Amino acid sequence: MSGLRVKRVEGLRVLSTREAPADARLVDDFTPSLIDVGAHHLCPGCGEPIAMRSVLEIIEELGVINRAIGIFGIGCYTGFSNNLDCEVLQALHGRAPSLATGVKRAKPDTVVFTIQGDGDMVNEGLQEVIHTAARGERVTCIMLNNGVFGETGGHITATTVLGQRTKNTLEGRDGREHGYPIRLSNMLADLEGVAFVGRCAVNSAGNVARTRKMIQRAFEAQLNDEGFSFVEILTMCPTGWFIETQEAPEYLTDKLAATHTLGVVKDIAAR
Amino acid sequence: MTSQLMEGSGAIAEAMIAAGCRFFAGYPMTPFTEVLEHMAKRLPVVGGACVNAESELEAIGMAWGAAATGTRAATGSTGQGLSLMQESIAEAAMAHLPLVILNMARAQGDYFQATRGGGHGDYRTPVLAPMDVAEATQLAQLAFHIADTWRNPVVFFGDYYLAHTYQSVDIQPIDFGPVPAKDWALDGSSSGSGRAKLVSPLGDTKQRDNVGYDLSDYYMRAAAKTTAMIEGLDRLVDIGHCDDADLVVVAFGTAGKYVRYAVDQLRAEGHRVGYVRPISLFPFPDAALRDAATGAKLVAVYENNQGQMIDDVRLSLEGAVPVRFIGGLSLDSSGFGIAPDFDVEVLRRRIDAVLTDLGGTP
Numbered sequence: 284m285s286g287l288r289v290k291r292v293e294g295l296r297v298l299s300t301r302e303a304p305a306d307a308r309l310v311d312d313f314t315p316s317l318i319d320v321g322a323h324h325l326c327p328g329c330g331e332p333i334a335m336r337s338v339l340e341i342i343e344e345l346g347v348i349n350r351a352i353g354i355f356g357i358g359c360y361t362g363f364s365n366n367l368d369c370e371v372l373q374a375l376h377g378r379a380p381s382l383a384t385g386v387k388r389a390k391p392d393t394v395v396f397t398i399q400g401d402g403d404m405v406n407e408g409l410q411e412v413i414h415t416a417a418r419g420e421r422v423t424c425i426m427l428n429n430g431v432f433g434e435t436g437g438h439i440t441a442t443t444v445l446g447q448r449t450k451n452t453l454e455g456r457d458g459r460e461h462g463y464p465i466r467l468s469n470m471l472a473d474l475e476g477v478a479f480v481g482r483c484a485v486n487s488a489g490n491v492a493r494t495r496k497m498i499q500r501a502f503e504a505q506l507n508d509e510g511f512s513f514v515e516i517l518t519m520c521p522t523g524w525f526i527e528t529q530e531a532p533e534y535l536t537d538k539l540a541a542t543h544t545l546g547v548v549k550d551i552a553a554r
Numbered sequence: 555m556t557s558q559l560m561e562g563s564g565a566i567a568e569a570m571i572a573a574g575c576r577f578f579a580g581y582p583m584t585p586f587t588e589v590l591e592h593m594a595k596r597l598p599v600v601g602g603a604c605v606n607a608e609s610e611l612e613a614i615g616m617a618w619g620a621a622a623t624g625t626r627a628a629t630g631s632t633g634q635g636l637s638l639m640q641e642s643i644a645e646a647a648m649a650h651l652p653l654v655i656l657n658m659a660r661a662q663g664d665y666f667q668a669t670r671g672g673g674h675g676d677y678r679t680p681v682l683a684p685m686d687v688a689e690a691t692q693l694a695q696l697a698f699h700i701a702d703t704w705r706n707p708v709v710f711f712g713d714y715y716l717a718h719t720y721q722s723v724d725i726q727p728i729d730f731g732p733v734p735a736k737d738w739a740l741d742g743s744s745s746g747s748g749r750a751k752l753v754s755p756l757g758d759t760k761q762r763d764n765v766g767y768d769l770s771d772y773y774m775r776a777a778a779k780t781t782a783m784i785e786g787l788d789r790l791v792d793i794g795h796c797d798d799a800d801l802v803v804v805a806f807g808t809a810g811k812y813v814r815y816a817v818d819q820l821r822a823e824g825h826r827v828g829y830v831r832p833i834s835l836f837p838f839p840d841a842a843l844r845d846a847a848t849g850a851k852l853v854a855v856y857e858n859n860q861g862q863m864i865d866d867v868r869l870s871l872e873g874a875v876p877v878r879f880i881g882g883l884s885l886d887s888s889g890f891g892i893a894p895d896f897d898v899e900v901l902r903r904r905i906d907a908v909l910t911d912l913g914g915t916p
């Protein structure tokens with residue numbers, strides 16, 4: 284280890300990245316069939332690839348692959364838009380729900396989903412998702428909520444929780460100064476056009492399993508012509524949270540999920 | 555079919571449907587509103603869909619989505635609404651989407667908005683400007699043909715007067731010839747095939763092809779396509795009495811029809827005056843205008859604004875003939891000073907004044 288400067292954190296095992304550990308596997312080993320190339324450029328510890336993978340797995344499991352069209356917003360997840368074996372329509376920042384509406388109305392037999400971040404959906408394009416939900420469009424919108432603009436380097440969004448430090452709220456989000464976080468899932472649940480709303484996370488194996496269930500239910504709502512469906516997935520962003528990669532899952536539970544509570548928010552089938 | 559008396563807005567809507575338009579989205583704003591009303595009524599009847607979007611931003615997004623499935627799709631608005639759509643128009647061009655956008659302006663103050671656009675990046679959109687309802691029913695159809703041929707948004711530039719004038723028209727589908735197959739269009743069927751399609755303003759390269767991600771390469775190809783489009787498009791223009799004219803008057807759209815009438819009258823009285831009416835505002839009929847103005851002492855430009863198309867006239871003439879502005883803002887509620895400006899007598903006086911300056915009485 285001579286010459287290698289490593290910041291030592293008490294109780295953490297520090298791995299050298301000079302060579303692969305003996306039990307390492309290639310990322311491609313994990314690649315589900317609807318992802319072309321397993322390697323990606325998102326940060327280590329990022330939650331978005333897990334969320335993306337979960338969506339693609341469910342599409343495959345539901346047997347609707349050759350009807351599926353994904354519409355991407357602009358954020359770190361945009362890196363997947365040219366990496367899927369699933370048709371992709373790239374939208375402008377914030378505009379994916381309108382494109383989804385146009386696609387679905389023009390081709391009602393397609394299975395349409397959007398992939399957007401909190402910045403894309405709740406900041407730039409908030410009215411898009413609200414109106415799409417209110418119209419009860421038979422599409423599934425998926426929000427990857429990490430409480431920051433990850434792509435721009437960790438800036439405050441409309442879902443950033445109180446106290447959260449970002450590049451432009453250095454002392455932490457102060458409600459009086461910076462306003463209060465929007466709980467989008469709760470807002471959407473109140474709309475009559477909405478069939479299913481669930482909030483989940485990808486910071487533990489159990490949460491990933493629950494995430495997959497919610498995604499499945501959301502797509503089923505679309506397939507059954509029940510109405511608009513929405514899944515908010517809390518994702519880790521160690522880079523934009525300015526914390527150690529390995530601390531991110533816990534930070535998600537302690538900070539993000541304390542404000543954006545996990546669980547099914549609405550399911551018309553459950554009534 | 556026989557001719558039917560129709561309001562301009564309804565005729566434009568019917569012409570779009572005749573051209574195969576099956577998706578429309580819009581947000582009310584006069585004089586675009588009436589086109590939206592017609593599409594809302596008629597599209598479901600012919601198996602299409604019309605969505606009452608909650609804003610212009612959403613309207614163009616919806617049309618974008620529908621166009622990406624290969625469906626002939628259109629949207630539009632007026633002034634402010636078009637301003638809101640600029641980001642999407644620019645990026646829809648970068649994503650190579652065939653989309654028809656109705657710019658139903660009030661008067662002619664939005665010439666720059668229509669022909670230049672306010673979006674970012676190196677894009678252009680063809681612009682067609684009819685002089686009346688009959689011509690509008692043809693150009694509305696041509697717009698879809700151009701959009702599909704070049705995979706590019708096309709602007710149809712109308713105005714208040716066009717939208718609200720009744721004229722007897724016979725709307726039949728026009729065959730402009732074949733357009734390229736839409737093998738790029740999305741319907742979900744290529745998902746899982748190993749070659750899933752991608753429609754994106756950020757490039758069409760897939761990571762699996764392992765050619766690296768180079769946006770500059772995509773931009774260069776997009777720029778080359780734009781150049782080919784500009785070179786390949788017909789420059790549409792209506793020219794009259796220019797052969798031995800001392801004065802050539804240039805005007806477009808509704809104003810162009812009135813100017814043409816005034817010039818016809820003056821010609822009949824022996825004045826050496828001609829007119830040029832650009833129909834495609836982009837690409838501008840530069841060579842035809844230069845030809846028409848050869849031998850003229852002056853080119854006068856009439857438009858209902860403070861002078862916008864005059865820039866294109868000057869660029870076309872490259873200094874060969876002096877250019878004078880004889881138009882001006884109009885301030886009535888339609889945006890047209892119909893009382894003073896579209897009074898043929900007033901137009902004649904403006905043209906006469908130039909002729910007098912040139913020293914020409916018949």
Ligand SMILES: Cc1ncc(C[n+]2csc(CCOP(=O)(O)OP(=O)(O)O)c2C)c(N)n1
Pocket residue numbers: 331356357358359360376399400401402403404427429431432433434435440
């Ligand atoms: C109109 C517009 N404004 C700003 C940007 C710059 N921008 C790119 S990504 C982004 C934020 C993305 O945040 P989010 O959707 O939360 O995705 P994340 O990066 O966190 O995954 C912004 C502001 C843009 N692309 N377009």
Ligand code: SF4
Pocket residue numbers: 324325326328329330331359429433434519520521522523
């Ligand atoms: S910045 Fe955050 S959201 Fe973006 S790739 Fe890195 S960890 Fe993921």
Ligand SMILES: [Mg+2]
Pocket residue numbers: 358400401402427428429430431432433440
């Ligand atoms: Mg984010």
